[in-house]
Amino acid sequence: MKKSISMSILIILLTAGTVLFQYFRYNDGRLHLIFCDVGQGDAILIRTPKNKNILIDAGPGDKVLSCLSNHIPFWERKISLAILTHPHNDHFAGFSEVLKRYEVRAFGMEELENKTLGYKKLTQDINKNKINVNYLVEGDSFNTQDGVKLYVLAPSDEFLQRTSPNKMIGETNEFSSLIIHVSYGAFDAILTGDSQVDQLKEALSIYGGTSVDIFQIPHHGSKTGIDREILEDLKPGAAIISVGKNRYGHPTSYVLDLLKSMEISVFRTDLMEDVEIAADKNSWAIK
DSSP states (O other), X not given: OHHHHHHHHHHHXXXXXXXXXXXXXXXXXXXXXEEOOOSSSOOEEEEOTTOOEEEEOOOSSTTHHHHHXXXXXXXXXXXXXXXXXXXXXXXXXXHHHHHHHSEEOEEEEOSOBOOSHHHHHHHHHHHHTTOEEEEOOTTOEXXXXXXXXXXXXXXXXXXXXXXXTTSBOOSSSOOOOOEEEXXXXXXXXXXXXXXXXXXXXXXXXXXXXSOOSEEEOGGGGOTTXXXXXXXXXXXXXXXXXXXXXOSSOSSOHHHHHHHHHTTOOEEEHHHHSSEEEEEOSSOEEEO
């Protein structure tokens, strides 16, 4: 009997210790921007200073769940906003797994479709969970009560109509993608999905900033995603490449050599696993 009581007390103490540890770890009053290691794909978790969770893309499978578990307290099961940058499998497939474990309050995406069974399943899962869907274009924004702002820089309606006239996107050719500016105080990050040079230059004409702290290299380091002019305009404090083992040669030597020649620090999810940036209104650091 005494042994049973002692074990119960030990379990209670361990549970309380775990709760306290996670509470102070995940409640530090800063913005956290986590580029999740999901293999060859994208998933980005934004945790706001007052602990709202925003998920941009979810990777090609269930690996995103490990990232969420590592950066959200175990008792939290709510994602305030999920955003899909574009309907390619390596960006959307993981959302079906996320919806099994988390309550997603709202969903944002381009008004595009993909004929694949995987995308049809995702739309069915969103409808089944009765999640409000917002179709996003240039100029749309989301603001949190703790001062984080997400502003959609691209695509414009005109760009969508020009590149996907039937509101369809394939898995290989079209790369119209949401480009999102994340700001908090003096901190700025630009998230690019699979955007390409022309679309990104169009978006940056709207951005208007003279520099950016964090810049996500588009399309996993594809040579068609950036050029020197873009990097010279943005002057990024650090470049993040979301990438995994792949047959496409991502990130390309062109992109890596360009970043090296411009002395831009590069952080890759295939080499470093989750890449986490913590920011207050005046400073930021990569953990």
